[in-house]
Amino acid sequence: MSVPVLEVQDLAFAYPDGHQALFGVDLHVHRGERVALLGPNGAGKTTLVLHLNGILTAGRGTVAVSGLPVAKEHLKEIRRRVGIVFQDPDDQLFLGTVRQDVAFGPANLGLKGAALERRVMEALDRVGMADFVDRPPHHLSYGQRRRVAVATVLAMEPEILVLDEPSSNLDPASRRELADILRSLDVTVLMVTHDLPYALELCPRSVVLSRGVVVADRPTLEVLTDDELMGAHRLELPWGFDPRRIDSLPA
Amino acid sequence: MGAGHGHRLHFHGHSPVHRAPAHLKVLALLGFMLIVVATPREAYAVFALWAVVLLGVIALSRVPLTYLLPRMVVEVPFAIFAVLMPFISHGPRTEVLGVSVSEPGLVAGIALLVKGSIGVLASLTLAATTEPQDLLRGLQRLRMPDLVVQIMGFMIRYLDVVTAELGRMMTALRSRGCDPRSPRHWPVLARSLGALFIRSYERGERVHLAMLSRGYDGSLPQAGKAR
Numbered sequence: 001m002s003v004p005v006l007e008v009q010d011l012a013f014a015y016p017d018g019h020q021a022l023f024g025v026d027l028h029v030h031r032g033e034r035v036a037l038l039g040p041n042g043a044g045k046t047t048l049v050l051h052l053n054g055i056l057t058a059g060r061g062t063v064a065v066s067g068l069p070v071a072k073e074h075l076k077e078i079r080r081r082v083g084i085v086f087q088d089p090d091d092q093l094f095l096g097t098v099r100q101d102v103a104f105g106p107a108n109l110g111l112k113g114a115a116l117e118r119r120v121m122e123a124l125d126r127v128g129m130a131d132f133v134d135r136p137p138h139h140l141s142y143g144q145r146r147r148v149a150v151a152t153v154l155a156m157e158p159e160i161l162v163l164d165e166p167s168s169n170l171d172p173a174s175r176r177e178l179a180d181i182l183r184s185l186d187v188t189v190l191m192v193t194h195d196l197p198y199a200l201e202l203c204p205r206s207v208v209l210s211r212g213v214v215v216a217d218r219p220t221l222e223v224l225t226d227d228e229l230m231g232a233h234r235l236e237l238p239w240g241f242d243p244r245r246i247d248s249l250p251a
Numbered sequence: 252m253g254a255g256h257g258h259r260l261h262f263h264g265h266s267p268v269h270r271a272p273a274h275l276k277v278l279a280l281l282g283f284m285l286i287v288v289a290t291p292r293e294a295y296a297v298f299a300l301w302a303v304v305l306l307g308v309i310a311l312s313r314v315p316l317t318y319l320l321p322r323m324v325v326e327v328p329f330a331i332f333a334v335l336m337p338f339i340s341h342g343p344r345t346e347v348l349g350v351s352v353s354e355p356g357l358v359a360g361i362a363l364l365v366k367g368s369i370g371v372l373a374s375l376t377l378a379a380t381t382e383p384q385d386l387l388r389g390l391q392r393l394r395m396p397d398l399v400v401q402i403m404g405f406m407i408r409y410l411d412v413v414t415a416e417l418g419r420m421m422t423a424l425r426s427r428g429c430d431p432r433s434p435r436h437w438p439v440l441a442r443s444l445g446a447l448f449i450r451s452y453e454r455g456e457r458v459h460l461a462m463l464s465r466g467y468d469g470s471l472p473q474a475g476k477a478r
Binding site (some may be wrong): 053076080081083084086088090091093095096097103105108109136137138150154 | 454460470471
């Protein structure tokens with residue numbers, strides 16, 4: 001296979017207070033894949049995500065994005081290649097209007113004028129929020145803010161889109177709309193989530209992180225139907241949801 | 252700017268005052284205030300002139316006075332102080348409506364009240380006719396240090412978020428039988444304000460992470476001009 005978009009090798013990390021969060025994580029994501037990163041609270045998912053664009057620096061092991069190692073001298077390019085959508089859109093949208101917020105990333109990359117404007121409108125178009133370009137973000141609904149947050153990252157044309165709990169706090173309609181949008185995007189996706197049905201719906205492959213190590217890396221349906229694995233790592237399906245009864249999954 | 256209206260002080264409109272460049276409005280306000288403050292205390296005719304000028308600008312902006320006047324309550328603490336001055340000051344006494352008051356105190360009190368009111372009304376007019384984003388851009392054009400403009404921008408952006416968070420905390424307190432207005436519960440109130448501070452601080456850190464993730468390197472790009 002070609003060079004993976006994301007290649008994490010033997011990644012270990014301890015916080016300055018001595019708390020060890022990751023104990024040698026290996027993870028490969030290839031172009032065009034949509035992968036779910038599952039795991040209980042405190043498994044180290046967020047810590048792993050913050051390594052992907054160099055916010056945290058590995059204690060041991062390496063992270064590479066399309067062959068480029070995550071290191072200080074490449075940070076700018078790494079952060080263009082890895083687009084992280086954080087859980088709380090209010091953390092991601094910090095400027096006065098949707099336009100300014102979406103322009104923030106590409107402008108940091110040096111885009112200006114008409115090219116910047118085009119990039120902004122394209123990104124908003126892809127999430128169906130082009131009509132809201134001049135609104136202040138805090139006047140949008142939560143679901144709309146989440147979509148704009150995705151656009152702020154898409155505007156940087158990342159090679160991999162990393163989503164932290166994309167379905168949290170969304171009503172079912174917004175949740176479905178976001179799923180439609182994510183499916184329509186032609187990008188590689190790594191999705192951190194507790195929402196197992198959402199993972200099944202969107203991601204053919206799942207990686208389970210537990211106590212700082214990868215304990216499973218298999219097709220999502222297989223993971224969700226492995227009762228022993230699920231029980232051992234505090235993963236539970238919502239009541240009444242049985243993945244075995246689903247006969248066809250959306251592409 | 253489309254349907255989105257900035258903040259509680261802003262009054263949507265398209266008058267010449269609304270359309271004037273923000274940096275000119277800021278300079279005009281600053282100049283006007285300096286002149287008003289520098290006007291001698293007892294030149295009442297001149298103050299009347301300043302008031303007429305100000306009312307003229309307000310009329311031009313088509314912001315109704317009924318919109319501006321209730322917002323002048325911020326002046327109340329100063330007004331109370333101004334009203335007290337004739338009673339607590341020393342010096343020669345004089346009679347007003349049969350009450351003996353200090354003459355220098357009376358003059359100073361009236362001057363404070365007049366200058367204060369003109370100042371507050373003028374500032375409200377600026378706020379009512381200028382979107383916060385335009386104001387920030389105006390300040391930027393006036394060479395206000397970039398860092399200060401950034402901080403003000405974040406303040407405007409997160410004021411609503413933090414206020415809503417405080418509101419939710421208060422609701423949660425009330426739901427558990429705490430009355431934030433009663434002094435007996437002030438210790439709880441103080442602790443929850445502390446918690447709000449910590450939360451806001453942590454949000455600040457998360458926002459910073461989100462900014463770094465999109466290539467922030469210390470200065471905000473001039474994205475605002477791409478409109």
